[in-house]
Amino acid sequence: MNLAGLIRRLTVWQWIFAVIVLGGLYATYLRFLHGLGSATHLSDQFPWGLWIGFDVLCGVGLAAGGFTLAAIVHIFNIERYKPILRATILTAFLGYVLVIVALLFDLGRPYRIWHPLVMWNPHSVMFEVAWCVMLYTTVLALEFAPAVLERFQWHAPLRLLQVVSIPLVIAGVILSTLHQSSLGSLYLIVPHKLYPLWYTPLLPLFFFLSAMCVGFAMTIFESWHSSRAFGRQLEVPLLASMARVLAVLLSVYLLLRFVDLRHRGALDLVVVPRIETWLFWLEIALMAVPVVLLFRRSVRLRPGALYACAVMVIFGFVAHRLNVSVTGMEAGSGTSYVPKWTEIMVTLAIIAVGFAVFRIVAQYFPVFPEEAPRPALAPAAGDD
């Protein structure tokens, strides 16, 4: 009777959540009991698929808001962004934890994930990424720790954290710079496999720049969602001025992409009728349309339009990462790859759990500032 009552009270979103999580659990069972072969469409020719291309490459990038905003607030001392900093740090922390969870699915021997700590190979990009991700996850945990300590009124460790807060932020920015770009460096080793629209010695730079862009886009995206979920005011002036920085960064990124294509003599490829070309243009369009829109003041100040632009940038970013890791690798590997349902299910379940945990943490810990009309503090510097 209780169960029936519970089922009747579930909302549509809770239903979707339950279905995804149950599906994810079944996929998890298949993955760990029957191996990667039966749970994925990976092969000797195509050893990295959705879990690396989306869960890891995109996951780390989508959590990039953490280091950009921490630098803006603490290093550049632009205090007016402080109200949204904690939520961003929390998202970043959860993002990294989920990336590590996804890695545990993808690694053939997940229980050896600690091996890079003691078995070193400094010549490996993967080794560097492993160390950076581990250290940065620790930094993020410490950056978010004050929220937990405040909740339980533990003042002694709080004071200690305050003392080391600036070195911590600096370490976080450096570590992020290193591994965000290194995710691109991973693919420097496959000049013979990656399609020339994407293979460039500048891959690390492009991964870093696009991570910063998506860091801003994700901050806008999250602010919009948490303002709805928690019935809070949206910090429109804050987000609008952030959108300006985003527009400039995106323009620089896009310009560099084409300058790079021209220098490598790959510009002709953008009109060759192949599947790669279409996906390239999709990726570019998803980044270029928001640039045009965000340069208009009216768009920046309309929450809905701002949100739509942020979503486009996020999709454009995901498209780039998937183009590098999947689309661009298919022809060179002499095979094609479409993820199996289990791969998609695990990915969806990880995202769903991420959303749920964020909601729970935000409810019980001081993630958002008290509802005092804080935005009014922002001096005339709102948007213009």
Next chain:
Amino acid sequence: MSKAILYDTTKCIGCRACEAACAERWGLPYDDDIAKRETLSERKLTTIVTHGERFTRRLCMHCEEPTCASVCPVGALEKTSLGPVVYHEDRCIGCRYCMLACPFQVPAYEWSQALPRVKKCDMCFERQQAGLPTACAEICPTQATICGEREELIAEARRRLAENPEGYYQRIYGLEEVGGTSVFILTAVPFEELGLRANLPRQPLPVLTWRVLSLVPDIVTVGTALLGGIWWITHRREEVAAAEGKERKS
């Protein structure tokens, strides 16, 4: 001195004795069904590939500067001084970066195992240590595959090319590819016609990532100084403003 393999496609009759000997040496099953599948896999660490009338062989090339060993985060792949590139399965975490990065697409994975390993030819490392030839070279009835000292095999390959300019495509596959390998292949026709990847750079691939990785210490030191400096400047302003009174406050 290091060991190497010389495989001469013009002498190969496609009898697949090397495949069988290799399977036996690894303790892998081998039957007609497996023989027919001409791709490297967890069950086939070397394979004959048929191209019409001609045959070629695929196996780990044992690069002089192996891409797989350079990308492995835990050093599970190692270029031994003896020549073979060997795999330490007790280190491997299963990230499969070696499989993605290998320019010859050699490493295979035990996809069906709950605790999988990477599988690839190790040039019969323990046999080589004991002074024995590889299993594939020992069994080869036409001596299409021979095993020996790397320098001597290069000299032998050059001798064959010079003695029979009509019969051979005048290049040694593996001599320059990605900085040189320890497996050399001689052909009668251009490499691409036998499915050998001919578009590989002359330089070792690890250079490509090392160029970026070697910048890490610089990024850390300069970045820390820069960020620390910016912090000092931006907060200095605040101190000055506070000292100058309350004009700024409003």
